[in-house]
Amino acid sequence: MDSQNKFYKFIVVGGGIAGVSCAEKLSSLCPEDEILLISASTLVKTITNYKKITKTLESFDVEERPMLSVETGCPNVKVVQKYVSLLEADKHILHTVDGTKYQYGKLCICSGGKPKLIAKDHPYVLGIRDTQSVKEFQNQLSTSRRIIVVGNGGIATELVYEVEGCEVIWAIKNKSISSTFVDPGAAEFFLSQLNKDKSKEEAPSKRLKYTLEDDKSSASSTTKLGGALGPDWSTHLHMTGSMQTSHQVHVEYLVEIQKLFSPEEFESAGLSESQVPESFICDKSWPVYVQLTNDKVYGCDFIVSATGVTPNTDPFLTGNQFSIAEDGGFKVNDHMQTTVRDVYAAGDICSVSWELSQHWFQMKLWSQARQMGVYSAMCMVADGQNEDIQLDFCFELFAHCTNFFNYKVILLGRFNAQGLGNDYELLLRVTKDLEYIKVVLQNGRLQGAILIGETDLEETFENLILNQIDLTPFKDHLLEPDIDLEDFFD
Numbered sequence: 001m002d003s004q005n006k007f008y009k010f011i012v013v014g015g016g017i018a019g020v021s022c023a024e025k026l027s028s029l030c031p032e033d034e035i036l037l038i039s040a041s042t043l044v045k046t047i048t049n050y051k052k053i054t055k056t057l058e059s060f061d062v063e064e065r066p067m068l069s070v071e072t073g074c075p076n077v078k079v080v081q082k083y084v085s086l087l088e089a090d091k092h093i094l095h096t097v098d099g100t101k102y103q104y105g106k107l108c109i110c111s112g113g114k115p116k117l118i119a120k121d122h123p124y125v126l127g128i129r130d131t132q133s134v135k136e137f138q139n140q141l142s143t144s145r146r147i148i149v150v151g152n153g154g155i156a157t158e159l160v161y162e163v164e165g166c167e168v169i170w171a172i173k174n175k176s177i178s179s180t181f182v183d184p185g186a187a188e189f190f191l192s193q194l195n196k197d198k199s200k201e202e203a204p205s206k207r208l209k210y211t212l213e214d215d216k217s218s219a220s221s222t223t224k225l226g227g228a229l230g231p232d233w234s235t236h237l238h239m240t241g242s243m244q245t246s247h248q249v250h251v252e253y254l255v256e257i258q259k260l261f262s263p264e265e266f267e268s269a270g271l272s273e274s275q276v277p278e279s280f281i282c283d284k285s286w287p288v289y290v291q292l293t294n295d296k297v298y299g300c301d302f303i304v305s306a307t308g309v310t311p312n313t314d315p316f317l318t319g320n321q322f323s324i325a326e327d328g329g330f331k332v333n334d335h336m337q338t339t340v341r342d343v344y345a346a347g348d349i350c351s352v353s354w355e356l357s358q359h360w361f362q363m364k365l366w367s368q369a370r371q372m373g374v375y376s377a378m379c380m381v382a383d384g385q386n387e388d389i390q391l392d393f394c395f396e397l398f399a400h401c402t403n404f405f406n407y408k409v410i411l412l413g414r415f416n417a418q419g420l421g422n423d424y425e426l427l428l429r430v431t432k433d434l435e436y437i438k439v440v441l442q443n444g445r446l447q448g449a450i451l452i453g454e455t456d457l458e459e460t461f462e463n464l465i466l467n468q469i470d471l472t473p474f475k476d477h478l479l480e481p482d483i484d485l486e487d488f489f490d
Contacts (some may be wrong), residue, residue, distance in 0.1 A: 006102055006103065008035060008036040008078075008102060008103070008105070009033045009034070009104075009105040009106070009384075010030070010033065010035045010105065011036045011102055011104040011106075011107050012026070012036070012037045012038070012040045012108045012110060012249075013084055013107070013109050013110060013111050014040075014109065014112060014349075015037065015039025015043070016028070016110060016112050016345065017043050017045050018347030018372055018373035018376075019037065019110035019111075019346075020037070020070060021047060021370045022110060022346060022373035022376050023035055023074065023377075024046075024074055024079075024382065025373070025377035025378065026381065027074035027076050027077050027192055028073075028074075028376060029378070030076075031076055031162075033076060034076055034078060035078070036076055036078050036079075036080070036102060037067075037239040038079075038080055038094075038096070038467065039080070039084050039135045039437040039447060040111075041132070042067055042081050042464030043065065043066060043067065044064070044067045044278060045062050045063075045064055045066075045090065046063050046065050046069065046108060050385070053055075053397070053459075054462045055393065056393065056394055056396065056397045057400075057401055067081060067296070067374050070263055080478025082097065082098060083096060083315075084111070085254060086318060086321075087107075087316040087318075087320060087343075088140030089319075089320045089340045090319075091247055092104050092175060093102075099458045103153065104342070105384065106343075106344065107343045107375070108336075108343075108345065108373075109330065109345045109349055109350075110345070110347045110369075111312045111313075112311075112348045113187060113308075113309030113310055113349065113364065115127030115128070116305070116307045116309060116310055117305045118257045118307065119257075119260055119303075121219055122260065122285055123127075124288040124303055124305045125261075126140065126303070126304055127304075127318075128303065129303055131145050137304065138342075140159075140301070141166060141241050143301070144166050144241045144300075144301035144302065146166065146243060146280070146281070146283075146300045146301055147241075147303070147459075148169045148170075148171060148290050148298060148300045149303075149304045150306065150308060151172070151180075151304075151305065152172040152173065152174050152178060152180060153180040153306065154180065154365075156172075156304075157177065157178045157404050157405075158403075159306065160249055160394070161194070161405050163240075163241065163247075164240045164241070165240040165243045165441060166240070166248075167243070167245075167248045167276075168247075168249045168250070168253065169249075169252060169276075171255050171256070171290075171292060172251065172253060172254075173254065175253060176253075177191065178190060180453075181374035181402075181409070181411065182409070182416075182450060182472075183438065185430070185436070186452060187437050189432075189436040190405045192432075194247065194249045194251070195247045196250065197247065197332065199212065202371065209466040211400045214272060216371055225265045229408055231232075231421075236457075243281075247281065250280070252292060252294070255292040255293050255296075257290060257292065259290075259291045260288060260290055260291075260410070261289040261290075261297075262288070262289075263286065263287065263288075265289075266297075267298075270363055271297050272291070272297070273288070273297055273298060274296040274298060274453040285299075286301065287302070288300060290303060290406055308363065308364075311327065311349040311351075312348075313329070313330060313401040314330065319338060320340055321339060321342055322339055322343075322344075323338070323339040325351030325353065327351055329349055329351035331350075331352075331439070332344070332350045332351070332353060333353060333354055334391050335383060335389065336375060336376040344376045345376075345382055347368075347369040348364045348480045350372065354391075357395060357445065359396070359397045359414060359448070359465055360395050360396060360397055361418060363398075363399055367399075367400050371394045371395075374392075375392045375394070379393070385428060389393060396466070397412065397466060398413055398414075398448075399412055399413075404452075407452050408451075408452070409451070409452050410449075410451040410455075410458050411449075411450055412461055412462055412466045413440070413448035414448035415448040415450045416440075416448070416450075417447070417448065418448075420440070420442055424438075424441060424447065425441040425443045427439045427478060428479070429479040435451075435452060435454070436450065437449075437451055437457065437466045438478070439478065441471065441475070443470075444475070445470060446461060446464040446465050446468075447471065449461045
């Protein structure tokens, strides 16, 4: 060991949900060992009000707090705000941009992802990923009349619903909205909410507290990324444009961005803006114009790129033999180990490479980031003590709870029949503006479910998926609202 380098038995890189969860779990498992958490931001994401809803489904709040708050709750964790520049894995040394070197026993990389931008370094294209980018979005939105949102995942869905006082053109490459999470039927259920005035009585979410104004460290940098956004990130924030309007959303389906034009390029190309909905303003002057792949052209004040992320692996690759997955993430085994000795990974930066259970798969979600962070800590400790550890039960069944369009949304198992081919059956129960329930059956057994609204069916359906009971005798009554399913399957 280099005597000039400070040694830590455990080092965690990343101040997001995965990294902080990992550091906190290490702290509780190894109270006598000093643990180092390296965060790119002075603010870190901490989990509060955690509770189990069912065996696999959980809910929690995310609070963004000053990084030193972790040290208060975990006295054996030291938190520093630095940027990693190099990993010498063969020497177990981690370098930071300021020249500091840290020696580690075991390292967990939780540095998340960086936004996929439709146009890099374009002055009118903003990627939404962390709280600093949200602050920039709020500032730009406050003087805007129209924005174009590109993307169809969770961030795009939540943002489109929450924006007020500004026209929104939502450009998606799919046939239906929110297709990353829900099927076309559920998308149709949500559509009525797109341009509906939000009730003044709607209670704000209590799941998220962000203190954007407190973080000054990364305001000028687009490459130094903070932690990813957590649950209900949008509902607590003020997202209002310059117009005296509520929701005004127009969706363009099956499109991508073809080209961006400055006003001068737009004029010299002889283009004209496509017709907008009657409720939209007609303005002859916009700072940027977007041509879609259906050849429609719209002007706007700026473009939001919410098209996903790529794993932020760059600082760790040079000179190391990591096995990289197709999505660019570090491949990890069922102990969250990468292919480099004593280096683990969790959250958006990793790609699981073990044999998956029948009803679980990986998605880049804050719920899985927390689970992976905690499980990585357990594996690091167990491996260090040469103890065997079983794969955590949370990887047995995909389970995620979120909110879209002010509805509670629960996704269980193969909720969109992922990997089932064409050999499956769907059962639906829909009550307009109240609930949407879809279950996926294969050979009479429940494989997945989408529950939108206050259905109170999550625990029953979780058990049916896990137990794989043949439901053929009950199929015709499975979704009848007047039948208590718990009576059938006690």
